[in-house]
Amino acid sequence: MATKKIFPTKSSSSITPWLGIATLIILIDQLTKITINKTFQYGEEKVITSFFNLVLAYNKGAAFSFLSNSGGWQRYFFTAIGIGAAVFIIYLLKKHSAQRMFAWALSLVLGGAIGNVIDRLLYGHVVDFLDFHWPGLGHFPAFNVADSAICIGAALFILDELRRVNK
Template sequence: MAKTTLPKQSKSSGVRGTLAPWLGIAVIVILADQLTKIAISRMFSYGEGRVVTPFFNLVLVYNKGAAFSFLAAAGGWQRWAFTALGVVAAIVIGYLLKRHAGQRLFCTALALILGGALGNVIDRLMYGHVIDFLDFHLSSSHWPAFNVADSAITVGAILLVLDELRRVRGSR
């Protein structure tokens, strides 16, 4: 009986080095983000809002700054600075995904952040601002409007914290 041997997998072709699932998550985030922004932009005029629940509205607003409109009135340079920051973040995240592809929670978090960052970079490049439309509020106090990309970045950041807490507890 002949002995059969399976070819050895190289480090880059094994589960550890595959980027496909993580890039897939990022692409899903980008598509969801861009499709919702297109839909809102077609259904609403700038500044127009619609009540959905007692604590949530849809409203079309533009953000030329960063989170919470930070530096929105800075004169235009922030568009390119935040675009460059998003691209650099995407490159670093790509490297981390490749290097740690076997760490599910960590890579899921990074993939969400990657998709969100690139979703907002696309807006900055195409329109010069980020399209926001999710408006949560309590009575007359409104949280700054945000979008699907921002949500993915936030969930990704929370998952990074959880992953680190899990890692620290596991090392005790």
């Protein structure tokens, strides 16, 4: 009678920790958005430092408000892209879960993508609230925790690829 492995060996990897990281990103993202939605009126801004404000902003488009004034179809388009990306990322995590930096990058992008998909499904727009600005240069477009996770994940992809190329 064959015995089942209850605990995976060190050589095998699971996607569970990576999905846990993505879930943590989703939770932090949604909790911060709920907090901002409950404590701010749309467009309200609170100065925190000379270069950072909290503000309640809505983005019906994608990054940097791309296609935000396109009549509403973009909500479904970006929701579909987010869901498709999440499915593909889970596939990649199953295939490459032992590659730590690559899996970190995938997990961060997965959590961010799902966080923004949740917003599109619940509200019809993405809730943004982090507003950085520099005197004389103006305001960077407002963003959120999900966007931050996606950007950090993208940076890790680049770093991982540079490391791979240099080997």
